[in-house]
Amino acid sequence: MTTYQKILLCVDFSEDAHQVAMRARDLADRYNAELRLIHVVEHVPVDAASEFMAPPQVEMYDELLASAEQQLHRMAERLGVSRDHCCVATGYTKQEIISHADDVGSDLIVVGSHGRHGLALLLGSTANALLHGAACDVLAVRV
Secondary structure, three states, rough: OOOEEEEEEEEEEEEEHHHHEEEEEEHHHHOOOEEEEEEEEEOOOOOOOOOOOOOOHHHHHHHHHHHHHHHHHHHHHHHOOOOOHHEEEEOOHHHHHHHHHEEEEEEEEEEEEEEOOEEEHHHOOOHHHHHOOOOOOEEEEEE
């Protein structure tokens, strides 16, 4: 049987995020494992007229990142996780989660499953992508 040492919780701030977080917290407690949190803000939008973003877009994106960081820190506090175990990443969700999991040596990724269609109907698109791309175990919590 696998004993998990480092659990990475993927946080999306949905209505169901608390349910997924509590599952991750429970597993971390059961295995006496380190719990880390990650939230990914999708890639930076590019202005259609040029390669660079206009200042209002940059400001809006910065505000989005700051808001995500505040929300993640509030969740971390509720879960008893230190801020240095929180990560707000930017880029493509699957790639950023897998990269961060590898960087911190996670042996379990916990993600909510919001299945919509096709194979994603069973697992959810992010959960499905992680299941097929991660080097460690993935727990898709059905919500």
